[in-house]
Amino acid sequence: MLLRSLHFAGEEAPPFELKGSLFTLTVLHLFQLDRAAIERHLAEKIKQAPSFFNNTPVVIDLEGMADSPDGLDFNGLYELLRAHGMVPVGIRNGTPMQQAAARLAGLPVLPESRAANNDKKTERAEAAPMHSRIVNHPIRSGQQFYAPEGDLIVLGAVSAGAEVIADGNIHIYGVLRGRALAGVRGDAEARIFCQSLEAELVSIAGRYRISEQIESSDRSKAAQIHLVEDRLIIEHLNR
């Protein structure tokens, strides 16, 4: 499924390509819409880190604005932030009315953040460890296991014809004979670890190698697979 876009490569070169990617963006948690207060606070921040406010893209989080009147002046807010070196790229949370107003002002609504509370814990919750999924049996031909938003850990072999997929890393305490796709939502830092590499296919963040492209010197070895400058690297795990 991830590889489908690559299959178009053989046809005539398209003018562009659409790809998913992950970015770290600054989120501006708005608590009140008092222009003067915002300006004062911004000036202070800019004094602390002038280089930071140089066309910095920001997402405006309206979670703290749920109680305020619905009619937020997004055009005014946009101008204000632009004038201070920030480029609003979208909003998050907010009431349906606020979201509609944001859309009218040309600001897309981004998916809500996972942390439900708006106190100080929010920031830490976003950095919290991802959920891993542990499969404590072998994965047989035809079975597919996916660990969304985390690592997949398999205690046993992954058979030929089986597929293991994770948004994060994949750890296989056994032989990998099937397909393993790590970082399927674009995490280029994801890795695959296995006790014996006999895979049909390994992929990280969409970069893949099929069985034929795995050197015989790498076969049946304990290995980790990761991306280095967009290239899949297979490294033996020796102790």
Added chain:
Amino acid sequence: MATIIVVTSGKGGVGKTTTSASFATGLAQRGYRTVVIDFDVGLRNLDLIMGCERRVVYDFVNVINNEANLNQALIRDKRVENLYILPASQTRDKEALTKEGVERVLNELKVGFDYIVCDSPAGIERGALMALYFADQALVVTNPEVSSVRDSDRILGILASRSLRAEQGDEPVKEHLVLARYAPERADRGDMLSVDDVLEILGIPLLGVIPESQTVLQSSNAGVPVILEDSSEAGAAYSDLVDRFLGKSLPHRFISTQKKGFLQRLFGGS
């Protein structure tokens, strides 16, 4: 309460029905009340292997549809006491196997029997799924050949995820490997996968290795479960398999090449 055992493989022609017939016969020979059910609706074979094809009046689907009761459909084996056969219908298809119907028949059988052996059709569709759905244990029949091993691997995955035990989160279906049509000399030459190769891929306990043998074909055509051919290697291997299933610890025979003695070579071994 009876134990339900499915004999399955994924791939066709690997020896499921041969194994079902001999396994059920072996259990009955040892005094357990045993019934063997043919789940291959539309491609009825078990009755031929068991040699009771001329005594089929009603079948499994008739019982599911309440067109006959179990006593009318069950065929008592003439050679071995305690052994009954529930034949498949030849004129229907697998859609006739409803989950409720199969469950009702199995529950009725559970009362009077020690072991219920379900002979699965090939494939992973309805017939095969119904044969394994209610199983407590599974004999997975494999030949020493890559496609057969992969299909068995697939079936093991289905046992682990789509059986009633899996759905209810009970103790998983107990898996046993039966490696059939094994020829040690060909495995030694590398023409076939070896016992160890198959065990390494599938990773389930080995219940028995059945050697490739002419006797299997002959006895199939004669309608005699090969386990009744005491003098044949395949018959002996099935006997060992049944004993192992019942808890005896026996070494695996017929898995290594033996040098034939002079007399054996002269007269030919069986």
